[in-house]
Amino acid sequence: MHNLTLSDELSMIQDTVRKLVQDVVDPAALEHDEHRQFVRPAFEALAETGLFGAAIAEEDGGAGLGLLSLVVACEELGRACGSTGRLFATQAGTAARALAGLADAADVMEAVLMGETIVGFVGLEHGVAAVLDGAAASVDGTARFVTGAGEAGLLLVAAATADGPVLCAVDPSACAIEGHAHGLGYRAAAPAQVVFAHAAGRVLASGADAEAAIARAGIATDIGAAALAAGSAFASVELGRRHTAERIAFGKPLAKQQAVGHKLVEGLRRAEAARQLAYQAARVADAGGDAAGLAAMARLTAVDAAVHAADESIQVHGGFGYTVEYHVERHYRDAKTLEVLDGGACAVRDVLAARLGALA
């Protein structure tokens, strides 16, 4: 029903991603996750579509379709594979939006948009610090569970300095990177710990430019996360619906049990609420408004919805839901992981609480 809100361009993006999911992502999602193999084929296929630039203005080398395009693409990816989705959201959302308009970052932007390099993004919440010397930075600190970092060709780092935050590009080879061999989720997205010890970086933005870039990145991160999680929630509901429509117990399909139906309805309701918040946040951002609050609310709603929907879908699957073949346990792990990343839900609530007066 939400096609009502999609322009022709956005519908095309949706079709493109759906086809890519069907051809490349879906067939490999389970195996990549189970064996913690990086989803390189999916990343490369996404690069080929040019979608890494969909949300970027034409003057910055993108397609100018705004954050709505990010929502559309992430929702589809989130339905199929959280790892692929998270990598896409970081590349096309967080990183590309951070770099947009930065005069000194055109080469980096090009590599990001073309998918020539995989980007790992280290937000301010990791507490990494930098000391500047002109356009060069020396970066110190530790960032944990940076998705993509295990395979990244570039780290974009938001680092604190005495004069406020800066945005740096750091070569992963200048850092000690250790993959998380036993992490909860995003197992196919090469999550890794990154240790910066006097790591050489290149300053892409400082001062007000850096603050604006980091704020843009934050909004894109939240909107991307919201869309990924909404997609995951829809997928969990749909997996549960299909399973319970077929599974017979006590003489009738499980789906006919009111308790089963209501669990799925609740998942659907939350997923739809999250989707609508994500769209609205994107619309406001694309129109130049202050979307930070809406994006944060969308993220909270969507991540809660995704964890809840996966949890309930596992439940209506019974024992099957506890096994990897039915996909819902993967959605559960990825959704819970997303809740923790980028600072975590508690921090999001703190930020919203501080802005309550402006939002209510």
Add this chain to the structure above:
Amino acid sequence: MHNLTLSDELSMIQDTVRKLVQDVVDPAALEHDEHRQFVRPAFEALAETGLFGAAIAEEDGGAGLGLLSLVVACEELGRACGSTGRLFATQAGTAARALAGLADAADVMEAVLMGETIVGFVGLEHGVAAVLDGAAASVDGTARFVTGAGEAGLLLVAAATADGPVLCAVDPSACAIEGHAHGLGYRAAAPAQVVFAHAAGRVLASGADAEAAIARAGIATDIGAAALAAGSAFASVELGRRHTAERIAFGKPLAKQQAVGHKLVEGLRRAEAARQLAYQAARVADAGGDAAGLAAMARLTAVDAAVHAADESIQVHGGFGYTVEYHVERHYRDAKTLEVLDGGACAVRDVLAARLGALA
């Protein structure tokens, strides 16, 4: 921030309702509720604005602004006074949308749109039955907690017959109507029990026309309820925010306590999600799409949000919240009442569960 989605006409409606709320509704809301006095001045003021026809097509005598206008108006009324809001939603939403396009109901429609008569709507969930004799109906059954019924000049009744549902107009004087002197909420909206005993009615629609009319009414009811509840939730959050910003405990404003801030943020998040769902449901309906599922999800989300926000606002008010002067206990009662009306939340979930395949 949501003005982004409002056209000039809708902004005008918002301004009109806000002014009316400020001048007429707000000053009397507490007193009318406490003494269970019917909010006649507010109803009459609303009639004067012509807003009862805002959501009705021009060819049916309305302003042609669609259900979006209902959302805008109901959200504002829901912030201030649930009783007034419920009456408005029934008149301008449920009843007017049911009557729209019915060839034999033009006189009734005019009375509704002009506010010449107060309408009580009895939905199919009350289990009222009718026997037809041409355009005349004999109606039997009991409907409880029909808002407005205690002051209504007209009852619109969706009644079951052997050949499916019909929509009838029944004169309240043909029924035994007993006001609920001790009901939980909507105390200023004249909620009453209506007993139909061979009550004479006039058939306004039968067959497919009646089914369509009742379906239209249902969608308008849900969207109106969603907007009322979203407004109530926003109001509860705002009341809590203001109180805790001023109230000092343990040496600082209560609002600075993380637990307080997070309660309000959660209320806000849910209210915003409900609002976005209500808007989307209205947009889809106004574009001619099937909005029943979205409207139902909007209603569930909004009513939950309103109960939750009022509950938490009472909590952050402490003992003050338990007293009538601080308004939040009224929002709590009205929101909980709305959850039960029109069939109740459980029935809404049943309907959604049956349609899951089409919605996910």
Add this chain to the structure above:
Amino acid sequence: MTETLDGTTPQFVDFQLSDTLTAFQAECRDFAERELAPHAAAWERNHEFPTDAIRKAAELGYLRITTPVEYGGTALGNLASCIMLEELNAACPSAGVTISVHNSLCCSLLANWGSEAQKQAYFPKLVSGEWLGAYCLSEAGSGSDAAALVCAARDDGDAWVLDGPKLWITTGSEAGLFLVFARTGEDRIKGISAFLVERNDPGVGIGKKERKLGLTASPTVEILLENVRIPKDRLLGEVGRGFNIALDTLDGGRLGIASQALGIARAAHDLIRDHLRTLVDAKGRPNAHQAAQWELADLAADIDAYRLLTWRAAVLRDSKLPCGAKASMAKLKCSQLANRAARAAVSILGESGLVGPAEKLLRDARITEIYEGATDIQRLVIAREVLGD
């Protein structure tokens, strides 16, 4: 594995009430069903204090349960008090809170802190119910943060002079004896002292009566104290000990409200159960919605669990063992449960829930998360204990 209760199981834990307490529970339930339940709705609609019922409760000894035997009390202890309060509150929370405040706040403090003369003077009136007790701590500017109180107590030679209004006083307009906390010094904590004030002391007045969501048969009023001059021997305990005295009521008060909440939760559970039993299919078989049945099952389990939590704290307190965090756990969980149960009852009963006893439970329940330490205060107490602050 040698200690056993019945010779067969190697354990000590037991979850059964003694025969005596079981009989006491039945007696309380019988009183509640006979003397409270039939009138509770009318009292609440008319905002009418249940004077006669409280008098009858006094006759049965329910107003002396925390009072020592030597002063005419029965001293049945905390567990018995919890059992009694659950029963009374299942029928009428307004009567329940009146009795809870009288026993666990007023009589307990007099027993623990009063002089022999004070006990001799007041207990006869209190145990007979001739005078009800009220507890005057809160003020307009001090709720959860009780130590912020400003009501002044001035030493005027042969008398104390109390000045400043008290807010949210349960039973305030019906009480004969007020335990008043007032400021005798500047120190936030050590500047507080406690006093015994009588209704007839000159300068004592009843101020604004609160118009409340529920519990309308229990008057909550402002108590005006305008230069109230009272003899020096009305000081309870010592000067500067007021805050300690106030703290001494916490556990008992919280167990009282936990039990009130349990009573409300049980009443809501019973409304749902009785409603679902009426729903049968054409063949007379039970036909309630799963959603409602599941809700009932969840409530039944939590009522049992949180009753055990409450009784555990009561047994600890009866054994003079520390029970602060455990009483807070009971208050926290029972009060949330009461609200959840009452909301569920309204939802499941539908339109009849909007106009019948369910809606009254919903309104009455709401205060249990607020008074005697709001929910977040209970969490704070528990977290401190767990974290070992």
Add this chain to the structure above:
Amino acid sequence: MTETLDGTTPQFVDFQLSDTLTAFQAECRDFAERELAPHAAAWERNHEFPTDAIRKAAELGYLRITTPVEYGGTALGNLASCIMLEELNAACPSAGVTISVHNSLCCSLLANWGSEAQKQAYFPKLVSGEWLGAYCLSEAGSGSDAAALVCAARDDGDAWVLDGPKLWITTGSEAGLFLVFARTGEDRIKGISAFLVERNDPGVGIGKKERKLGLTASPTVEILLENVRIPKDRLLGEVGRGFNIALDTLDGGRLGIASQALGIARAAHDLIRDHLRTLVDAKGRPNAHQAAQWELADLAADIDAYRLLTWRAAVLRDSKLPCGAKASMAKLKCSQLANRAARAAVSILGESGLVGPAEKLLRDARITEIYEGATDIQRLVIAREVLGD
């Protein structure tokens, strides 16, 4: 008011463990911390069955706790079993479920339904841990609806011939003895019988091993039964009594999983507590977020409440009193709590929660709401009891 435990309080309820059980609890905790906790993460990463640890547990008698004394058991009963399982599961839920299934499903049934010869034959191997027990009820087409099973048992004169695979068999690949439920007749209920099948019986095979979200050190496998010919005396109980025999395990099994869930919840609680204790401000004062402290307080209260709920059911069962609905309450609430606690631990620990013990708890906890009767089945049992169906 005459019965008292300590002479001062008129009550009977007591919430203390006996000294003996307290010592047993400490012993179990010590074993768990020493022999399970240090290895649990590695076992689970390597999907490695903790063979040595189970053997050590057997040496301490943990595999004979439900077995009668005359067959080499300790017969400590349900309460002791709950106490033990909470401790073992707090360290390693994979080992915990292995022991729970062995005791509460396998050994209990043999004790209650086995012939003297069967008991003599199998208990020596079971109490020593030489053979572990497995319970084969579920099939691909029958989970919550157990009576839908189709595995066939054919009477072939001097033998029974069992045919048809069993699914979701805990410890299946490591067990020596299988309790197999198979169909001996068409009647949905009365057509089910129970059999004792040995690992080495010809035709018994290990099928597909499930790849699971968690509990990966406890193998869950398909047990292939392909025309397995067993002597007539391997029938457990009588023909057609299989469903009753299966039902007989419900209460014990549910108390076992309730205790497992409690162990997981407690472990998650402790992770949060220990993490928050590390958060101090510049002056060393506790500085944890209120949100996290409140969550910890809520968990602490519910762990206590639901432990009491579990122990109450165990005490009833030890007293041979009906405890079906009460065991279901414990299973329902503890399993939900374990998941809530584990999720909270991951959230509060942040990125370190994603890679450390918290994430394992989250994965392990999830099964507790599914096996031994899924959550909605527990609600059904409770609702039936409350509604008096």
